[in-house]
Amino acid sequence: MARLTQLAILFAGALCLISLPDIAHSAAPEFYVQGEVYCEVCRADFINKLSEPMSGAKVLLECKGDEEGNVTYSAEAVTNEKGVYRFAVKGDHEDETCDITLVKSSRPDCDEIPDEGWATKPSSRVSLTANSGMHDDTRKANPLAFAKKVALPECAELLKELEVIDD
Template sequence: MGKFQAAFLFIGALCLISLSGVAYGTKSHKVNHYKVQGMVYCDTCRIQFISRASTMLEGATVRLECRNITAGTETFKSEAVTDKLGMYSIKVDGDFEDDICQIVLVKSSDKECSEIPNDVYAKQAAKVTLTNNNGESSDVRNANALGFMRKQPLPECPEVLKELDMYDVPGFKN
């Protein structure tokens, strides 16, 4: 009976060891497929976030860029154009665990709303994670909304800012 118990324990231990690779996210050899999606809006009040005065931009172009963390080399790039709701979707094949991936604004479809914020605090990029080794179970990756700024704020923007308790915004009279 001792040999039987030892064999049973040995087989049980092998099963636990093989399952630990699944539990701790050991890389598999399958190809990962992702869908990165998000929206693009017109920042009609130039406040760098969506407000009730914002509009969604149809026909705007965005780019997904991935760069290797250590080498800094580009590993993936793909562009998409927004639909009538300002939404885009980019299909990605592969695992980019060792990369920094982000969506950036490329081109607006509206001449009056085409400025890309580029100051240090408002750099328009939405980071996305494209790996299964991060605890996310879905293959859909939602990027934060990105906005082009209107050249001149709309006339109703001071009222919108007042509703948001934003009284000290440069360029607006209260």
């Protein structure tokens, strides 16, 4: 009987050891980063009611450590028909800075990356750590936009309505 008990304990221990890699793997957090890309048709440096969702645009997610040029994680995504992209990200990036940037427009008439004012090298920073106080595994990134080469004529009326420019 003692021999049977020893074998049962040994078997249970072996099962525990075999399952450890699965436990360690599942313990690594998984996050989803979601955001939107627009064509900013008014060249106003902000998303507005005339901005158009851009399908097929490419964005880049990069996480960097403290050292200069230390990229610890990188992935690209393409927007769907509604201009929405989504990344699945494994691991906790608590000690890293993670940003989404524009890579490539899908529209030749709207392919300029804004480089003036607050929109210089536009990016959206996201927190990819379980220690952020957020309980959801989806992180929402701020919208990003490519700009048209020339603003649409109806933008003047919109900017007056928003009191961005005078009559």
